[in-house]
Amino acid sequence: MDERAFYTEQPTTKQMPLTCPMCRATETYELRWLVRNKKDRIPQGADERDRARFLKAQSYMVLVDDKVACKNLRCRKRFDISGVKTMAFL
Numbered sequence: 241m242d243e244r245a246f247y248t249e250q251p252t253t254k255q256m257p258l259t260c261p262m263c264r265a266t267e268t269y270e271l272r273w274l275v276r277n278k279k280d281r282i283p284q285g286a287d288e289r290d291r292a293r294f295l296k297a298q299s300y301m302v303l304v305d306d307k308v309a310c311k312n313l314r315c316r317k318r319f320d321i322s323g324v325k326t327m328a329f330l
Contacts, residue, residue, distance in 0.1 A: 241290045245283045246297050247276040251304070256324060258308065263315040271321065272304040275330075299330040 253270045260267075282294045303326040307318045 241283065241286055243293070243297075246294050247278060247299075249274055249276050251275070252301075258321065258323070260310040260312060260315055260317070261319055262317050263310060263312050265310065265312040265315065267311040269308050269311070271308070271324070274302045274304055276300055276302065277330075301328045301330065302326065 252273050252275050254273055255268050256271055257266055257268050259265070277299045278297050282291060286294065303321070303324065305321060307320055309318050310316055
């Protein structure tokens with residue numbers, strides 16, 4: 241059974257202050273996250289291995305964006321989001 245059958249997915253946005261490495265301007269950016277919440281019950285058709293995996297499963301968030309564009313009108317360069325964790329457990 242696929243791992244995605246254990247979760248419900250929904251997109252969300254979170255604000256985070258980031259600093260552009262080119263112009264050193266600090267702004268607040270909205271980052272897109274995918275929230276995966278563990279279902280209340282195991283899906284039908286699961287065997288013993290799937291039941292064991294379902295018991296260990298946890299709700300978590302995954303970062304969708306990997307780059308953002310600088311909000312400074314003079315800069316406007318895209319930079320990597322390197323100081324942010326790409327996955328967070330709920």
